[in-house]
Amino acid sequence: MRYYPNYFDDFFNDTKKQDTNTVLRTDIYEKNGYYQICMEVCGIQKENIQIELKDGYLKITATRNIDKEDTRVLRQERFTGTYSRSFYIGEGYKQEDIKARFANGELFILLPTKPVKHEEETRYINIQ
Numbered sequence: 001m002r003y004y005p006n007y008f009d010d011f012f013n014d015t016k017k018q019d020t021n022t023v024l025r026t027d028i029y030e031k032n033g034y035y036q037i038c039m040e041v042c043g044i045q046k047e048n049i050q051i052e053l054k055d056g057y058l059k060i061t062a063t064r065n066i067d068k069e070d071t072r073v074l075r076q077e078r079f080t081g082t083y084s085r086s087f088y089i090g091e092g093y094k095q096e097d098i099k100a101r102f103a104n105g106e107l108f109i110l111l112p113t114k115p116v117k118h119e120e121e122t123r124y125i126n127i128q
Contacts, residue, residue: 036108043078100127
């Protein structure tokens, strides 16, 4: 397994400044010409996850809301609100080149290690 410290530097350095409860924990692998990004999104429904591709940045936003109406919270250790991660993957990726799937509380994003061509407008990635 090879590690690329410079490729995702901004991605990892930003997390040191954030509260670890509000960060989507992520593993990144390279295999067979693809990067695989695996994120923990436990307790978040697929409909509350958005993946955005814009200006070479891949941004993942997830929202966890717990209905507290008519409920007295005795203890709350889990973060509610919006989680967000973004990192620079380089320009040239197209929406169609990036695949995402959601299973068992994890989000899996697969993208080729080499982009195909430049895409300027914001595109959203469907989660299967």
